[in-house]
Amino acid sequence: MKKLINQPEDFVRESLIGMAKAHSDLLKVQFEPTFVYRADAPVQGKVALISGGGSGHEPLHAGFVGRGMLDAACPGEVFTSPTPDQMLAAAKQVDGGAGILYIVKNYSGDVMNFEMATELARAEDLRVLSILIDDDVAVKDSLYTQGRRGVGTTVLAEKICGAAAEKGYDLADIADLCRRVNLNGRSMGVALTSCTVPAIMKPTFELDADEIEMGIGIHGEPGRERMTIKSADEITEMLAMSIFEDIVYTRTVREWDESKGGFVDVQLTNPEWEKGDRLLAFVNGMGGTPLAELYIVYRQLADLCAQQGWQIVRNLIGSYITSLDMQGCSITLLRLDDEMIRLWDAPVKTASWRWGS
Amino acid sequence: MKKLINQPEDFVRESLIGMAKAHSDLLKVQFEPTFVYRADAPVQGKVALISGGGSGHEPLHAGFVGRGMLDAACPGEVFTSPTPDQMLAAAKQVDGGAGILYIVKNYSGDVMNFEMATELARAEDLRVLSILIDDDVAVKDSLYTQGRRGVGTTVLAEKICGAAAEKGYDLADIADLCRRVNLNGRSMGVALTSCTVPAIMKPTFELDADEIEMGIGIHGEPGRERMTIKSADEITEMLAMSIFEDIVYTRTVREWDESKGGFVDVQLTNPEWEKGDRLLAFVNGMGGTPLAELYIVYRQLADLCAQQGWQIVRNLIGSYITSLDMQGCSITLLRLDDEMIRLWDAPVKTASWRWGS
Amino acid sequence: MMTKEQILQWLEQFADAIAQNKEYLTQLDAAIGDADHGINMDRGFQKVASQLPKLAEQDISSVLKTVSITLISSVGGASGPLYGTFFLRASTAVAGKQELSNEDLASLLQAGLDGVLQRGKAQLGDKTMIDALSPAVTAFTQAIGQGKTTSEAIQQATAAAEQGMQATIPMLAKKGRASYLGDRSIDHQDPGATSVYLMLKSLSEVLGMTSD
Amino acid sequence: MMTKEQILQWLEQFADAIAQNKEYLTQLDAAIGDADHGINMDRGFQKVASQLPKLAEQDISSVLKTVSITLISSVGGASGPLYGTFFLRASTAVAGKQELSNEDLASLLQAGLDGVLQRGKAQLGDKTMIDALSPAVTAFTQAIGQGKTTSEAIQQATAAAEQGMQATIPMLAKKGRASYLGDRSIDHQDPGATSVYLMLKSLSEVLGMTSD
Ligand SMILES: Nc1ncnc2c1ncn2[C@@H]1O[C@H](COP(=O)(O)OP(=O)(O)O)[C@@H](O)[C@H]1O
Ligand SMILES: Nc1ncnc2c1ncn2[C@@H]1O[C@H](COP(=O)(O)OP(=O)(O)O)[C@@H](O)[C@H]1O
Ligand SMILES: [Mg+2]
Ligand SMILES: [Mg+2]
Ligand SMILES: [Mg+2]
Ligand SMILES: [Mg+2]
Structure with a gap:
């Protein structure tokens, strides 16, 4: 490592x-x-x-x-x-x-x-x-x-x-x-690889080349279940279903x-949650996941939400809450109301998130 | 993989x-x-x-x-x-x-x-x-x-x-x-790990656990030189010196x-370039690099630029031009003029970069 | 009976034990937690150890309070507030004492345990440090009730802590990070219970070196 | 002499050879490039192969032009425009022909080579596909000048391509991605030169199957 x-x-x-040094203005x-x-x-x-x-x-x-x-x-x-x-x-x-x-x-x-x-x-x-x-x-x-x-x-x-x-x-x-x-927020995550803590420099857990951990947190804790790797669509469905159900x-x-x-x-x-509810869909990378893969996940998640009768009215895709260098992702769905949407859209100006200013 | x-x-x-699906507005x-x-x-x-x-x-x-x-x-x-x-x-x-x-x-x-x-x-x-x-x-x-x-x-x-x-x-x-x-732009990159192309699912090149590749591009091409891993400060100095010199x-x-x-x-x-020139310093992650590590690199880069008599007046830190899941980073320094600074600061609204709008 | 010097020796011994078992504790935490218990404890106790020389002038209660504040502000995680609270309550329990009788030592341990219970809301059997600490306190109190010497009593407490620590292995965790694992927490020894055992062991080593 | 049917057989044979050597070509590219040459070529030639049945009605020049457009719009990378240009120029060189004489075949190959040289600006010795293609074209032209049959001439061209391909091994790359490696490009065989050899080999297999 x-x-x-x-x-x-x-x-x-x-x-x-x-x-x-980088953000003395902020x-x-x-x-x-x-x-x-x-x-x-x-x-x-x-x-x-x-x-x-x-x-x-x-x-x-x-x-x-x-x-x-x-x-x-x-x-x-x-x-x-x-x-x-x-x-x-x-x-x-x-x-x-x-x-x-x-x-x-x-x-x-x-x-x-x-x-x-x-x-x-x-x-x-x-x-x-x-x-x-x-x-x-x-x-x-x-x-x-x-x-x-x-x-x-x-x-x-x-x-x-x-x-x-x-x-x-x-x-x-x-x-x-x-x-x-x-x-109103529900999340579920999956790890394809362990992360490695700097003070230890060995992966926190060992996963075989074809294994993934379902239901992980954000600290390299082992998840609830270890399973054979599946396609992005299947993994997305498992994550989404845990949230839906x-x-x-x-x-x-x-x-x-x-x-x-x-x-x-x-x-x-x-x-x-009820059919017709408006959702914010957040596909989060765990730190070592390429952005392109998160969009593959989002693509399937959007379809699954539509099938359930939920409307995604806002989304966020990227690595925002990570576990060092871990590969994997988490999905968060937030049921929105008008007030939350208004506040979501409001300007923000920070080192890693900026819009409207 | x-x-x-x-x-x-x-x-x-x-x-x-x-x-x-995610960005139909954009x-x-x-x-x-x-x-x-x-x-x-x-x-x-x-x-x-x-x-x-x-x-x-x-x-x-x-x-x-x-x-x-x-x-x-x-x-x-x-x-x-x-x-x-x-x-x-x-x-x-x-x-x-x-x-x-x-x-x-x-x-x-x-x-x-x-x-x-x-x-x-x-x-x-x-x-x-x-x-x-x-x-x-x-x-x-x-x-x-x-x-x-x-x-x-x-x-x-x-x-x-x-x-x-x-x-x-x-x-x-x-x-x-x-x-x-x-x-006016100069860049230099380093890989800590190879990337893995989806169609191949094996790392493009093999690096030992303590080896890095200096002078890589963005396609998993081997770099110019393979060497033993060094501290972030030493790696940053090597990258920066290649640019300075x-x-x-x-x-x-x-x-x-x-x-x-x-x-x-x-x-x-x-x-x-001349002493006193104004620079934009861009520390870029290769796709699998945690953001915190990029700031460690920036910290040293800022000091090295100051020692050379260059002023960093703008910066960009994050994974913007990546090689799939590769770990590593690149440094780009761009010598700025007033016009470039004005244009840099102008609003932008895209899926992965947004400010001022 | 326990003197101020012995308190300082205990803390030093415990800091040493943590340093020596840093990787072991971290490995235990890697299996069912987040691989930092040894690192956390060592960060705190290195700081405690470096402060010990300066504490020679203070009374027992002040020493324990300084330890508490140091741990609270440097360990972090779950173990920081828990060990910090242990030493804070311990400090209060022996306020004003220049030496500790067996009864004083018993109330020090009991107060510490109560603090950890209140702070962490864990119960016996939840697979936490409580499972080592609680039997140790009970054993100590029983032993002195039976008229045992400090050294004997603390040795029984240490044995109880060790048993309690080992008893965490088959347990299913209900508090702390390990609880997220459900069944998968079974068959692993709790790191916090292990560091508590080291704390008792250090104490019995210090007290075993002297005649009571 | 080469017929339209043989042209179609050649393209099919080449597409097969690429499919069979997809991993090999990609491995060669992994060593000094970006590990996609086999994938790129196969993507394009699978598409070409699937179009061949529809091309049975067209003349030789049109067939080659369709191949060119297919490659240009599906291969990408460096090899896409290079192979695309090869077949585009080859198509122009044999415009109107219903069969190819040895001289026609020579000008087809020469035009293709010239196109690749113009598009890629590489020279002999730069460790590119030119190092296989150029000697092959020379050998073919010489052989027909010496009165050899098509089959003999193309076999000599193929042998020259093979030698040229092997000669890329000790070369230091000066064009394409491999050039970034400097000295480290030495001791590796160029993937593009290898696919060119397969192209000639397929041609000689098709022409060897018939008497001239
Ligand atoms: N609520 C609690 N009550 C008692 N002990 C706890 C509780 N939560 C965690 N612990 C103890 O803390 C130990 C973990 O400490 P540590 O690894 O330093 O903190 P963290 O879990 O925050 O990483 C566990 O092994 C367990 O003994
Ligand atoms: N300028 C050039 N002229 C001739 N051939 C070239 C040139 N650049 C690259 N090549 C050939 O292309 C091959 C690589 O093709 P390919 O891997 O498909 O494209 P890319 O390099 O874009 O990934 C090289 O092995 C070399 O033979
Ligand atoms: Mg822990
Ligand atoms: Mg922790
Ligand atoms: Mg290539
Ligand atoms: Mg390529």
């Missing part, structure tokens, strides 16, 4: 220095604790959006810092949740007086670290809420697992909520919107309750 | 169908002969820009069809030049009455096919000019070789000339501008002469 790196332990740091990078923030932060009167998680998923999250998306991103080590001090320092840096929303992918490490950060921030009188993204239908139940992982919907939630913050939504409304996006999913998550001044358990249930 | 494909011979076609796809064109073509009174080449370099070129960039792209089979009938049909489709420029990467196949297309188009009274891109400093001389390959500068020329066409430049001026961009390069190319009504030999020489 070969990589364009120097010392593995400098991977995250040097990559962020590169970002800072963002700034701070170390110890490490976070990336909008060059013009704090934006007074605007709700600040912060996300973060292990590195290795680039462009997520640092590539999405800027106008119309995130105010700050907290990168951890590769595939390792960042720490509460990073999240707290970022919150202080970008707080524009209208409150802060942490967008958190549902992994035990991320959840615990962001919970600690929320407690620390609240103790310092920062108005922080946090919303979990848990959209991976590969994880069937939440009773016997950590609950569904946060994957592709994270990207969509950051875009939509970022636009809402820019338009002046208040903190509670953005938190509601973020929760709604999450409840997903049953109503209910889980208990912890959210900060402002009136109670602490975390409370909240039960959330995904709404059912 | 595993890919998200169906039958290898359907790779290009199915990928284009996916593009057509582009249309035509088969037999195959080309991709702007949904609103022909744009009356605007010079039409057409490029093309073998497939496998996505997003180049089809991902750059749209406002502010290309009017049409002619995709060949994987790594195989498209054919003259594609180029002729595309020219007829997008001709807005102000002439057509073919932007051609310098490979024997592309050159010969585009020359035949130019002859055919001229025979049908279409006003076609063509400009060669030959920016790869890994190819030292042009006397004993096919001449330098067209690589990263192609992307930059398409953006800059696309903006010029949108602003109403006439055909001769755009051809001059395109030639100027080419003469490039001697004045002169070659003879064939361009269409409108007064003579035929191709003529033209001698072109790259201008020397």
